[in-house]
Amino acid sequence: MADRGRSKSPGGRKGDGGPKRISPRSAGSGAPQSAGADPKPPPAGAGSKPPPVGPAARQRPSTTSDSLYERYKDALRRGHVAALRGRLDLAIDAYGEASSVARDRALPHAAIGGILIRMERLPDALASFDRALELAPRDETALRGRADALAGLGRRVDAADALDRLSEVLVDAGRLPEAADAARRALELAESRDRRRSIEQLATRLRESAGDEAAERALSQVLRVLEPPVEPVPEPAAATGLAVSATTEGDARPAVGDAAPEPAEPEAEAEPELPDGVLTGTAAEEALHAGRADEARDGFILAARSHRRAGRTIAAIDALYLALAIAPADVDLHLLLAELYLERGWRGPAIDKLVLLARLADLTGDADARRRLCELATGQIPGEPRLAELCA
Numbered sequence: 001m002a003d004r005g006r007s008k009s010p011g012g013r014k015g016d017g018g019p020k021r022i023s024p025r026s027a028g029s030g031a032p033q034s035a036g037a038d039p040k041p042p043p044a045g046a047g048s049k050p051p052p053v054g055p056a057a058r059q060r061p062s063t064t065s066d067s068l069y070e071r072y073k074d075a076l077r078r079g080h081v082a083a084l085r086g087r088l089d090l091a092i093d094a095y096g097e098a099s100s101v102a103r104d105r106a107l108p109h110a111a112i113g114g115i116l117i118r119m120e121r122l123p124d125a126l127a128s129f130d131r132a133l134e135l136a137p138r139d140e141t142a143l144r145g146r147a148d149a150l151a152g153l154g155r156r157v158d159a160a161d162a163l164d165r166l167s168e169v170l171v172d173a174g175r176l177p178e179a180a181d182a183a184r185r186a187l188e189l190a191e192s193r194d195r196r197r198s199i200e201q202l203a204t205r206l207r208e209s210a211g212d213e214a215a216e217r218a219l220s221q222v223l224r225v226l227e228p229p230v231e232p233v234p235e236p237a238a239a240t241g242l243a244v245s246a247t248t249e250g251d252a253r254p255a256v257g258d259a260a261p262e263p264a265e266p267e268a269e270a271e272p273e274l275p276d277g278v279l280t281g282t283a284a285e286e287a288l289h290a291g292r293a294d295e296a297r298d299g300f301i302l303a304a305r306s307h308r309r310a311g312r313t314i315a316a317i318d319a320l321y322l323a324l325a326i327a328p329a330d331v332d333l334h335l336l337l338a339e340l341y342l343e344r345g346w347r348g349p350a351i352d353k354l355v356l357l358a359r360l361a362d363l364t365g366d367a368d369a370r371r372r373l374c375e376l377a378t379g380q381i382p383g384e385p386r387l388a389e390l391c392a
Contacts, residue, residue: 072101076108083115091115106136113145117152125149138169144182151189160190167198176205177218184225200226207346216349217321223344224314277306281319288326297326304336313340329360331369335376342380351384358390 079094092115099108113128126149132142143166150159163186170179180202187195203222209215284299300323307316320337327333334357341350354373361369374391381387 068101072098072105075101076111079108079111083111088115088119104135106132106139106142109135110139110142110145113142113149117145117149122149122152126153138165140166140169143169147185156189160186160192160195163189164195164198167202171202176202176209177212177214180206180218180222184222187225196226207348213321220314220317220321224318274306274309275302277303277310277312277315277319280306281322284319284322288322293326297323297330300326301333301336304340308340308343313343316340317344329364331357331361331366331372334360335372338373338376339380347381351381351386354381355386355390358387 075094075098079091079098082088082091082094092112095108095111095115099105099112102108109128109132113125113132116122116125116128126146129142129146129149132139133146136142143162147159147162147166150156150162163182167179167182167186170176170182180199183195183199183202187199199222203219203226206215206219206222280299281303284296284303287299288296300319304316304319304323307313307319317337317340320333320340324330324333324337334353338350338353338357341347341353354377357373358370361367361373370391374387377384377387377391
């Protein structure tokens, strides 16, 4: 029969003797179709595993992200440990790995800059801080580091500009003491009218934060910059009993027509001389580092009195802050601070200081402290309602 010479195709049907071509579209996974199945051909790529959908699709990228984040944290940790141990090259390598894992993070670049400053590679440090600021223009660490690098390179004006930016960032964050410190450093690096105006505004805001130790400390540092230097007072000429003519140098003849001077009043008893405040404060700091707390406290108080006698009230306030760190409950220190506040015209901080001191006196049952603060209040701040109520 004619049909006997024909061969069957691999699919089991009669063919024309040649192999039947099977298109990829018609090829399935090898499993027979069940009855009633959709006769439509499967989509292209049906032989591969279909992509996950639903919750599985969301879980897959987060797993990859978590893995990268763990690598980033591990590299940072290794960098921090190496930096603490002084292994600076290893720290740079670890921070560099962190920056390659998370290319959008400024922290690794700022950390590298800090290490390079320690290695005195200031130009390289500056480049690292600049890269960090490209990624995060308001990064505080990078701004501080950039200012330090620029100052080390002798570029004082550029360093002051970086500190100006840092101060603005800190003001926006509500951290006024740190902002004032940055502004003060900028003014010291490069004097300008705008910087002085800015720091004066910060000083006004810091005065409103009375009772905040950090704000008070920052205010004292700021005012030290703003306060003009104290001019030495010339010693009065010795009394001769007659007016002296200055026509000839060294000629002490009575001037014609001058009336006889009135009898001189008896001189008041001279106040005891005080040692130099700077030297006394330095000695007090050395005593503090040596662990002699009582000696340091007394030295700081003596330095404060010396500065006050010379008219350097800000230096006196600084010395008292150091003493308060040793003896925070010392009544004499708080009263002296209140007096200095009043001398500076800081009525609000002085009142707050006395109110807090009154509470401390009540807690400790110190009647003498309450009496002394009330004497100061009624003598220099009469009519203040809060103090009048306390001292009634």
